[in-house]
Amino acid sequence: MSSNDLETPSVNTIRTLCMDAIQAANSGHPGTPMEIVPVAYTLWQRFPRFDPADPIWPNRDRFVLSEGHASALLWSLLHLTGVQAVDPDYEVLGRPAVTLDDLRTFRQLGSRCPGHPEYRWTSGVETTTGRLGQGVATSVGMAIAGLWLAARYNRDDFTVFDFDVYAMAGDGCMMEGISSEAASLAAHQRLSNLCWIYDSNRVTIEGHTDIAFAEDVVAWFIGYGWNVTAVADANDLDAVARALHTFKSENERPTLFVVHGHIGYGRRSRTLRRRTARRAEWRASRRPSDSSGCRN
DSSP states (O other): OOSOTTHHHHHHHHHHHHHHHHHHHTOSOOHHHHHHHHHHHHHHHHSOOOOTTOTTOTTOOEEEESSGGGHHHHHHHHHHHTOEEEOTTOOEEEEESSOHHHHHTTTSTTOSSOSSOOTTTSTTOOSOOOSTTHHHHHHHHHHHHHHHHHHHHOBTTBOOOOOOEEEEEEHHHHHSHHHHHHHHHHHHTTOTTEEEEEEEOOEETTEEGGGTOOOOHHHHHHHHTOEEEEESOTTOHHHHHHHHHHHHTOOSSOEEEEEEOOTTTTSOHHHHHHHHHHHHHHHHHHSOBOTTSOBO
């Protein structure tokens, strides 16, 4: 963690809110929020141009949580930043979009904190992200719209639109075909206002990603023509900030920011040992046998 005395408790507070909301619901995905909180904190604290009191400001930077199963993270961020609620006519209502009581009803019927982000249900959600890959694909459309608006309305002496689009995606998003198509289009359109944050924790709900996914994602994006940067430890806030500054300084290409983390960071290691043991048993059961029944 950074030496800043406020940053460690701030990150841990967000982690705790996520864990408590999921535990209260007895349903949800705690591992991803616990892991990726430092990256989300750094992004929201240091980079976006966004006014919580005016969440529909047209030139706001957009944040898309493509790995929507980690929605507890987004609800915690909206609560702690004090984002205001708006009605269906986009009028600011003068109350928070997400209260602590809303977090207590996470994943319950009628809650403002559903299991996946839903557009026009909770203020601060830029797009619905249920199916994996849906969010990153939509973020490409947002970035295209941003450049179109800039070309249409900006003047040499007055900038109206210059917003950036950040999309946080996981391994599951990268496995989806729609993500490949969207990435190709983003590179072709030279969307330098687009940053995909790839949360590479190498785990899916079935187990390790190598069960079904062995692509070199970095090589894939370099081939498309993206700017690619990486951070080895999601908890290194300064390294995360440097990677995001790399995006901000890129003027020709979209940026893929690959961040490596450990799912469920901070939990007791016993859970990890159990999962590793189950994975070893699964692999052993898949090894072929000779005619005598002995494993090779």
